[in-house]
Amino acid sequence: MIDRFEELDGNLLVWINNHNNPIVDEIMWFFSQIYPTVCLLLLIAAYIYKRVGSKSTMKFLIGCSLVFAFADGSSNLVKHSVKRYRPTHNLILKEKIHLVHNYEGGKYGFFSGHSANTFGVCFFVFLFAKVIRKRWRFLFFLYPIIVVYSRMYLGVHYPSDIAVGFIAGLIGALLVNFLLNKISFLNEK
Secondary structure: HHHHHHHHHHHHHHHHHHHOOHHHHHHHHHHHHHHHHHHHHHHHHHHHHHHOOHHHHHHHHHHHHHHHHHHHHHHHHHHHHHHOOOOOOOOOOOOOOOOOOOOOOOEEOOOOOHHHHHHHHHHHHHHOOOOHHHHHHHHHHHHHHHHHHHHOOOOOOHHHHHHHHHHHHHHHHHEEEEEEHHHHHHOOO
C-alpha cells in the first residue's frame, strides 16, 4: 500500500514537473523565492496600518513572524528526522526531473517549508485581517497555491510534502492566532 502511494506521489510530481517551458520556468522560479512573500506581507501590513493603526500592525507582524518560525522550525525538525529524499535526490526519479537553474534543493524534503510558511501565513492573514472584506481575503489563498505548485514544478517536493506542509501551516496559524488573542497587551481596548 505504501509503495503504491509513493509510486503515485512520484508519478504525479514527474507529470507536473515535465509540463514545463522556459517562460514558466522563470515564473515558477520567481514564486519559489522568499521576497515575493515578504513584499506581499509588507503591503498587507501597510494597508492594516493605514486602516487601523500601529498596534494592530505590530500584532500582525508578530503573528506572521511566529507563524513563519513555527512552520519553518517544524518543517526542518521533521525533514531531518524523517530524512525522505527530495525527488531531485531520489536515485529513481532524479533523471526524470527537469531542473531550473540547476536547482535541486536540500537533501531532504518532507515536509515542505514553503507550503507550511505560505499557507500558514495566508491563513493567519485571513483570520487576522478583518479590515479586509471577506471576499478579498479568500484571494490570499491563490498566492500559496502558486508557491506550492512552483515547488512541484521545480521538482523539489512531492505532492505529499505539500499536503503535510499545508496542514502544518494551518495548525501554526491557528495556534498563533489563538495565542495572540490571549495576550492582553496586544489586544485593542
